[in-house]
Amino acid sequence: MLYVVSGCALDATTIDISETGMCLQTGVPLEVGTTIFLHLVPRESLDTPRIESTVMWVRPAGKGHEDLFQCGLRFAPMEPATLAQVREIMALRAADAASDEIPELDAAEVVEVEAPPTPDVMHAALGRDQEQRHKDMRYAHKLLHKGKEAAARADLEAATILLEQAVEQMPDSAEAIEELARVVYLQGDVIKAAQLFDRALRVRQEQA
Secondary structure, rough: OEEEEEEEEEOOEEEEOOEEEEEEEOOOOOOOOOOOEEOOOOOOOOOOEEEEEEEEEEEOOOOOOOOOOOOOOOOEOOOOHHHHHHHHHHHHHHHHHHHOOOOOOOOOOOOOOOOOOOOOHHHHHHHHHHHHHHHHHHHHHHHHHHHHHHHHOHHHHHHHHHHHHHHHHHHHHHHHHHHHHHHHHOOHHHHHHHHHHHHHHHHHHHOO
16 A cells, blocks of 8 residues: 655555544654545556545554654545455455464473574575565566556556656666656656666666
């Protein structure tokens, strides 16, 4: 889920979500009444539904998080298909919460192991890391594809967010950088677009 305020991406974390609103945590003290657009970015779909929301309340995140704030958002009416995706997110979060409930062990059942990992364990860990990198790369390519789709339908705001995420995931992808440069150029930022095109050219030269 991407959060956009006044055309800028907001670094935030979803705390809770329902069909009518949500709570998010961020380092920015937003004002009540601020409009936030939520872009749903499902991994298995090319659609990027957008939900309009309004900040209803703001409060400090609490002890140990003095530099963070929690904000309550109220959703504007949304399309049935978008509401269905929100329900899917709610179900996924509920499943994640259930999996986090690990039963507490008795002291007699706890075994301390100080031996170094065996080669088999190390190879398994390396395999998991490689698998995660492949998953991250597939996700980055999906972001790139979704960004192209958004640009094709002239949704430049969504395209910019998606392509910036793709470039962040794939900083050595000349294709992703060039796609972002085209969208930035269409938005009128000629200088930034030129810088991105120059960056893409340098990446291609380094890879040649």
